[in-house]
Amino acid sequence: MRNFFTGFFLILITISALGQEVHSPIKISENKIKIDGIIDPVEWEGSIKIELDNETEPGYNIKPIVSTNGYILYSDYHVYLRFEAETKETVRASIRKRDDNGIFNDDIVGFDIDTYGDGRNNLFIGSNAYGSQVDVRVMNALQEESRYDMSFDLEYESAGSISGNSYIVEMKIPFSSLPFPNGKDQKWKFSFFRKYNDYQISSSKSDRDNSCITCQFDDEVFFENIKIDKKLDLIPYISSGIEGAYNQNTDNIEYEKINSNIGVSINTELSKSLSLELAINPDFSQVEADVTQIDVNSAFSLSYPEKRPFFNKGTDILKLNNPDLQPFYSRSINDPAFALKLLNQGKKSRLFYLSSIDSNSPYLIAGRDRSYFGEGKKSFVNVLRYQRLLKNGSKIGLISTSRAYNGGGYGNLFGLDGLIQITNSIRLTFDLLKNYNEEPKNDWIDSDDYFNEYSVRLDGEKFNGNGLFIGLSRNTENWRTYLGYKYIDPEYRADVGFAVKNDRKWLTYYQSYKSFYEKRFIQNLEYSIKYDMLHDFNNKLDVISLDGKISAGFKGNTEFSITHDYDFVSYYLDKKYSNYGSTRIGLNTSPIELISFRSNISFGKDVAFNDEDPGLGKEFNLRATLSVQVNDNFSISNLFSFSKLKKIEINEFYYKGFINRFNTKYQFSKSLGLRLATEYNDFSESIFLQPLFEWTPNPFTIFYIGGNQILNKDDKYFVDRSQMFVKFQYLISI
16 A cells, blocks of 8 residues: 555646646535535536546556546535546445545545645545545655555545446535635645556646655645634543453453543634644543554564544644654553643644643653563653744754653653755755653563663663754655664653664665556566664674665556565674575555455564574564455455564474454445454464444544453463443534
8 A cells, every 4th residue: 555655646746847727616605516426517517627637657647548537616615526537447446434445446536735835745535436535644754654644534525426437426625624824715736636447647747756745736726715614623422331351260251340431522723723622531542453463573662553533633743754763652642631732734834732641651661672661650741843844845843742750750852853855856854852861760661671871670760862863865757865874872762752772873775776667567667775784882783784675566456576685794682693684575466346465475584582592593474464345335354464483403483373363344334334353363372353333424423332352262262351342422513
């Protein structure tokens, strides 16, 4: 999906030399158009027609093989969009929950906008032929992994209908759900987009020599004299649940008392650019369980994606350029009693403030060879962020985070970061961070390890640290060059962030060449190399490695890659390992609507990081996902992860096991669905079950009822823990 997104938004950028076209649609009455996927010519009379006349992948600004047209109107309070799309075969579409990953196997159309016109981010608002929705926030970030935010949600209507080898989509987007500058007259940069099988089609031409994905839309749309109401949303919720655990004495599950909660979130706009959100006794729990990651050979804590709605709006501003230094990780705010968020989005700057009392605070310590994690208690969290937006996607920012622990101890961090677009293809990025810490005196972490003269054990020590990153990159149609340096000293911590590695001076050089082929079975071919050299803060060599990679895209929504990672030397716990490597093979394909398959295989040699006696072993890892769309409503998927590391000298394993997760989904409509997740963990010999019924008519009104069961094995499997829950949350717009 990441490679899809790269092409997805690259095709939306426009070459400025071609001139800028401003579209001025007519204003209609509020109730003229009914969003039902059925076209009434009277409803759309006078609409502006915009042809999606550029195939930008795999072709480069050539005539598309199918016809697609977009239409636009507006009223005082809404933007109205209509798409007419033709195909050469049966339309690919299924009824899906909002933002279901399977939608990227469908034929989709959408509206991509930059409402501020400065490239700070783009908002993509899309739909498939059944009206199933997908919305994505795209950031002007350095790395692909940090660029696309699928957790972003906004409220809009969509409906579609299929007729033979064509389909129609209608969309109605409230102005109130979109961020934009103050003022009744609005001019936004935009593009219409379609993904059709292997093809990506746009109303704009693309510029593959421009590295700023989010700041190159040339076409504009002008809405005159719209009405802006100050938004006031109340989102009350009520939840109830009961948990039980196995009692060996009674050989039964003993349940605790029913635990019920009630709370409310208040979201108000003081102006169109200034909003305040307050959550009182918020329910920040997530209903859908995370997919278990195999961490048996990871010496560092793993991060998981954010799924809680409170952290949807505005938190893209908190992401810095390099993930190893990230000062803010929203899931570090684990169980807040209250949370307050202030967001100001001006024409030239953005300001963000977050404050919360966290009842159960995670405590994470970074290290050179491993990280340390403990479950803390109550803390007071504050985050302040300012960002100045410059020309051509450039930006400079300041950040401050603090966490004060109940009973003593704190972690304060201050930072400066920037992205400077020197030319269309060359950019400079940097992060400068300074932390000041006093450890709490507590038993949250049990370790006798040291970093420099300080103990990992929490004994009230005071220290301060530094983190620095600087990167220079050049991206053109064929060539990509990157040179980066990270400096993270042993005392660097981010108490509200996710920093797990320090004590390293890290130099990275990357070079790739990519060629494109129009109208061939092979659509693109890329060769790349990456060189890494690490030293610790005693100037001792830690790692020298060289990676080589070949990747290709083929007709039939298929991508293949092979990577060889060779370590000339590496150190772990002061033990030296020399001249070993591993090979990774990746395959992603979705040749037909029925089937999607993703796999990654790695084999070679690796260090047994978590063993009491670490050594070099022979590794084999397999991760494969097969998804089958049985019909428009029903889908199944199976994720299989296998990992083993065998000792070289003898026929024994450092570890060996697998995790298998089987998901079934039945979507009655876009908003009503039933799903069952089943997971078997061979490492722990446990089974996890989660049935879930959900009704989500919009991103902020939800009803869930479901449960979790964990079965562990003694002589036979038994239910070790059980939970049942229900939650109802409702959006009230005032």
